[in-house]
Amino acid sequence: MSSPCPDLDLKPEMPRRLDHGIGIVGAGGVVNFAHLPAYSKAGFKVVGVTDMDRVRAEQTAATHKVPKVYTTLEELLRDPEVEVVDIAVYPWEVPAIAEKVIAAGRPFLCQKPLSIDYGTAARLVQMAKEAKVKMAVNQQMRWDAGIRGTQELIRKGWLGLATYATIQVHCLTNWAVWHSMYAGKHLEVLYHSIHYVDSLRFLFGGPDRVFSSGSRMPDEATEAETRTLSVWEYDSGLRVLIDVNHGVWQDDRYAIFRFEGTEGVIKGTIGLMYNYPTGRPDTLEFMSKKNPGYWHSARHDYLWIPDAFVGPMASLQRAIEDDSEPLTSGEDNLKTLQIVFAQYRSMDEGRVVSPKEVTG
Numbered sequence: 001m002s003s004p005c006p007d008l009d010l011k012p013e014m015p016r017r018l019d020h021g022i023g024i025v026g027a028g029g030v031v032n033f034a035h036l037p038a039y040s041k042a043g044f045k046v047v048g049v050t051d052m053d054r055v056r057a058e059q060t061a062a063t064h065k066v067p068k069v070y071t072t073l074e075e076l077l078r079d080p081e082v083e084v085v086d087i088a089v090y091p092w093e094v095p096a097i098a099e100k101v102i103a104a105g106r107p108f109l110c111q112k113p114l115s116i117d118y119g120t121a122a123r124l125v126q127m128a129k130e131a132k133v134k135m136a137v138n139q140q141m142r143w144d145a146g147i148r149g150t151q152e153l154i155r156k157g158w159l160g161l162a163t164y165a166t167i168q169v170h171c172l173t174n175w176a177v178w179h180s181m182y183a184g185k186h187l188e189v190l191y192h193s194i195h196y197v198d199s200l201r202f203l204f205g206g207p208d209r210v211f212s213s214g215s216r217m218p219d220e221a222t223e224a225e226t227r228t229l230s231v232w233e234y235d236s237g238l239r240v241l242i243d244v245n246h247g248v249w250q251d252d253r254y255a256i257f258r259f260e261g262t263e264g265v266i267k268g269t270i271g272l273m274y275n276y277p278t279g280r281p282d283t284l285e286f287m288s289k290k291n292p293g294y295w296h297s298a299r300h301d302y303l304w305i306p307d308a309f310v311g312p313m314a315s316l317q318r319a320i321e322d323d324s325e326p327l328t329s330g331e332d333n334l335k336t337l338q339i340v341f342a343q344y345r346s347m348d349e350g351r352v353v354s355p356k357e358v359t360g
């Protein structure tokens with residue numbers, strides 16, 4: 001049996017003003033297929049864009065009707081109309097850009113992962129803190145309907161004490177789109193499962209210990225991991241399983257989540273992972289222990305791309321207005337990165353690792 005659930009608020013908290021000028025650094029894939037469509041839908045004001053490849057910047061500006069193209073980052077930072085900087089380049093390019101943005105005193109949103117090593121991320125967060133510059137990281141899965149709806153249900157007491165949580169994604173990823181990442185040492189967790197790590201930490205807090213095993217298909221050219229199995233242990237008794245495989249040639253691929261607690265069960269599918277990057281709306285179902293066998297389902301038409309991409313920018317702008325911290329602040333993101341790098345340490349050393357072992 002199922003019934004619609006009318007009162008789940010899946011929308012992000014929006015800024016009071018929509019005219020905070022946004023300057024974008026990087027005019028690549030994610031900016032074109034996600035950031036700019038999301039900002040247009042939300043009514044945000046994008047002032048201009050810069051890219052080391054001027055042609056890409058010009059094409060992006062023309063496609064999305066962005067008024068200005070800057071030749072350099074310095075030119076972007078000199079524009080008084082730019083109130084917020086949106087950095088969407090690969091993580092190894094971030095420090096040089098972020099340092100200039102911090103020196104210019106501009107709040108910024110940075111694509112995930114913030115860095116390819118914990119020490120650099122911690123240094124940037126410290127620099128921003130000392131300069132009193134607000135920074136946020138684009139962990140937008142927190143605003144995807146399945147996760148956002150789950151958080152609402154947890155807040156309303158549907159789950160009770162969490163006992164088991166899992167995200168399982170068995171998909172086929174075309175790594176050619178991300179060839180520079182494919183050539184690196186770390187791949188699946190650092191660039192993909194970091195979303196699941198951040199969302200699970202957002203919902204349930206950080207684990208006390210993690211164990212991870214990474215591998216790849218026999219015919220893959222990369223030295224990095226493309227499939228991972230990770231178990232998180234909490235002293236409370238909660239157990240988490242993250243099971244991701246990017247090399248599924250079979251046609252019965254799936255992307256599911258399931259969260260069990262003392263009072264209820266929440267389960268669903270991650271729509272984006274069925275046909276990336278188009279996606280389809282997540283499903284979200286939940287059952288209360290008080291009414292076993294009666295499944296509620298949340299109905300909505302939100303897509304991860306573009307809808308969830310409104311959340312991190314809205315949160316940063318709201319933090320500017322209220323002089324508060326964005327939900328995915330740099331400081332908060334360090335806790336997600338601690339788990340990411342604890343998982344890598346676990347893979348390297350074949351042992352259970354505490355995220356606290358990962359320090360700057």
Ligand SMILES: NC(=O)c1ccc[n+]([C@@H]2O[C@H](COP(=O)([O-])OP(=O)(O)OC[C@H]3O[C@@H](n4cnc5c(N)ncnc54)[C@H](O)[C@@H]3O)[C@@H](O)[C@H]2O)c1
Pocket residue numbers: 025026027028029030031050051052053056088089090091093097111112113138140191
């Ligand atoms: N769901 C998500 O949040 C999501 C999805 C895709 C990509 N990403 C992240 O976004 C980042 C960019 O990914 P992409 O797929 O758009 O890459 P991309 O290669 O398509 O685009 C990157 C762009 O940045 C430009 N660039 C690089 N260094 C620069 C610099 N120093 N100054 C100015 N421009 C510079 C490049 O010329 C290029 O146009 C990556 O870190 C990736 O992990 C996140």
